[in-house]
Amino acid sequence: MLYAGIDVGAQSVKAALFDGQKMVGSVCTVTEEAADEAARAVYADLLQGVGIQRQDVEKVWATGWGAADVSFADGKSSEQLCAARGARWLLPAARTVVDIGAEGCRVMKLTPEGTLEDFANNSKCASGTGSFIELGAVYLKVPVEEMGPLSLAAEGAAEVSSTCAVFAESVIISKIHEGETRARIAAGIHRAAATRIVELIGRMGFIEDIILIGGAAMNPGLAKALEEMAGVPLRVPENPRVVVALGAAIQASLKRSRRGKSAS
Amino acid sequence: MLVAGVDIGSATSKSLILDGNGIVAAHIIETGPESQESAEAAMAGALEKSRLRLEDLKYIVATGYGRINVAFAGDVITEIACHAKGVHFFFPKARTILDMGGQDCKAIRVDAEGNHVGFAMNDKCAAGTGRFLEIMASLLRVPLEQIGPLSLQATEDIQISNVCTVFARSEAARHLRRGVPKANILGGLHAATAERVFSLLKRVEIEADFVISGGIAKNIGVVKRVEEKVGLRAYISEEPQIIGALGAALFARERAVQA
Numbered sequence: 001m002l003y004a005g006i007d008v009g010a011q012s013v014k015a016a017l018f019d020g021q022k023m024v025g026s027v028c029t030v031t032e033e034a035a036d037e038a039a040r041a042v043y044a045d046l047l048q049g050v051g052i053q054r055q056d057v058e059k060v061w062a063t064g065w066g067a068a069d070v071s072f073a074d075g076k077s078s079e080q081l082c083a084a085r086g087a088r089w090l091l092p093a094a095r096t097v098v099d100i101g102a103e104g105c106r107v108m109k110l111t112p113e114g115t116l117e118d119f120a121n122n123s124k125c126a127s128g129t130g131s132f133i134e135l136g137a138v139y140l141k142v143p144v145e146e147m148g149p150l151s152l153a154a155e156g157a158a159e160v161s162s163t164c165a166v167f168a169e170s171v172i173i174s175k176i177h178e179g180e181t182r183a184r185i186a187a188g189i190h191r192a193a194a195t196r197i198v199e200l201i202g203r204m205g206f207i208e209d210i211i212l213i214g215g216a217a218m219n220p221g222l223a224k225a226l227e228e229m230a231g232v233p234l235r236v237p238e239n240p241r242v243v244v245a246l247g248a249a250i251q252a253s254l255k256r257s258r259r260g261k262s263a264s
Numbered sequence: 265m266l267v268a269g270v271d272i273g274s275a276t277s278k279s280l281i282l283d284g285n286g287i288v289a290a291h292i293i294e295t296g297p298e299s300q301e302s303a304e305a306a307m308a309g310a311l312e313k314s315r316l317r318l319e320d321l322k323y324i325v326a327t328g329y330g331r332i333n334v335a336f337a338g339d340v341i342t343e344i345a346c347h348a349k350g351v352h353f354f355f356p357k358a359r360t361i362l363d364m365g366g367q368d369c370k371a372i373r374v375d376a377e378g379n380h381v382g383f384a385m386n387d388k389c390a391a392g393t394g395r396f397l398e399i400m401a402s403l404l405r406v407p408l409e410q411i412g413p414l415s416l417q418a419t420e421d422i423q424i425s426n427v428c429t430v431f432a433r434s435e436a437a438r439h440l441r442r443g444v445p446k447a448n449i450l451g452g453l454h455a456a457t458a459e460r461v462f463s464l465l466k467r468v469e470i471e472a473d474f475v476i477s478g479g480i481a482k483n484i485g486v487v488k489r490v491e492e493k494v495g496l497r498a499y500i501s502e503e504p505q506i507i508g509a510l511g512a513a514l515f516a517r518e519r520a521v522q523a
Binding site: 010032034103124125126131132135163164165166167170173174177 | 274297298367388389390395396399426427428429430431434438441442
């Protein structure tokens with residue numbers, strides 16, 4: 001039996017296919033299309049990639065800020081719940097899930113059994129989200145995917161304020177003017193973003209194991225800054241972008257088995 | 265007696281020369297990366313316009329974000345005090361001032377003598393500042409001086425749900441892609457700006473007369489929407505961007521008399 005999860009984020013749409021035992025396929029596409037069209041396109045890619053037909057999929061489950069717009073979904077669940085499901089499936093010891101996306105950051109606290117106990121969100125301010133690092137890359141004139149590796153090459157870090165992504169521009173320009181290296185400024189940008197994220201993790205109590213997911217988890221510079229500032233190790237799964245979509249697919253599989261039980 | 269005020273803001277640097285009769289000359293330039301250079305260039309502009317030399321000025325006061333880096337100034341005074349004093353010069357009955365600058369926004373309470381008696385400030389977040397509007401103007405490819413008038417042509421102000429400039433920009437871009445008219449998007453963005461500064465004003469108890477100063481006072485779209493929120497007509501001087509420099513020059517005159 002196959003279950004699909006679709007995570008409609010602010011910048012990209014992710015889809016994952018789950019067969020009850022393992023993830024059999026996933027897709028992530030950066031898109032500017034409206035949620036439903038983007039979800040349709042990504043879902044078609046997913047099915048084509050795995051080589052199956054629409055009717056082979058038992059259920060499609062949506063999540064993310066655009067979940068309500070996915071017209072072909074059989075149901076939807078919150079990102080928090082799906083993040084918890086996906087993370088726990090990848091790392092059964094996970095007690096804290098840190099999900100850093102383009103336009104938000106959320107930290108989920110799980111019980112020892114893996115149910116969602118509490119969460120803290122930042123969806124109001126670009127500081128402490130992927131956007132902060134993306135803008136930093138623009139100001140530094142460095143491709144965004146090079147920001148992490150560049151920051152890892154730095155000795156120490158330049159002081160960059162964590163308050164506003166827009167105001168960081170003038171700070172970064174004056175740092176360049178003062179002769180700071182791009183590597184040290186990049187490291188400072190990662191530390192600034194991490195400051196805000198660590199605040200959220202702190203609110204959830206720093207309970208290990210901590211798993212880092214979302215697009216920004218692919219940035220080794222951010223992972224390092226977070227580990228240094230939080231003082232605890234973070235686990236990053238192989239494909240951190242699709243964990244919430246995977247969680248949605250798992251959620252679809254649970255819905256079905258629950259209904260099956262009640263029917264019997 | 266000739267004195268001057270220099271106001272080094274995050275976006276623009278202003279200088280103003282004052283004599284016994286009033287304003288002699290004023291000059292506005294964009295602030296560069298070095299405050300000292302920006303201060304010198306702004307001052308040189310006003311001196312050139314008035315055919316004066318730096319030595320002719322008896323006293324100079326610096327204010328603004330970059331004020332401590334102005335080597336030729338005799339003293340430095342906060343923007344809050346300078347704005348209160350500058351506004352009082354034009355509008356002695358002013359009791360509430362909204363100063364909207366490039367990277368900050370201040371609500372200032374002022375007494376009958378032009379002293380500031382309370383203030384609330386946002387300099388931590390770009391929402392409600394000139395930078396917010398600049399970023400939106402560039403997204404929509406509308407010249408900055410035209411966004412205000414265009415926003416007044418909105419048939420409806422589109423709802424902008426994000427406060428954060430970065431997120432509001434993505435939101436505006438999504439509306440643009442869906443074909444929403446620029447005027448309506450600008451209407452929403454200006455309404456969001458007015459909303460943001462209104463929450464700051466509420467922290468200082470709004471009392472008439474109400475004055476708006478700073479670069480955004482030139483944006484009719486923001487002014488109209490702030491007036492609607494506040495329920496008072498806003499008094500705006502002919503050149504609202506030089507109010508801080510004028511206040512600094514008025515302080516310079518006091519210092520020169522004392523010296």
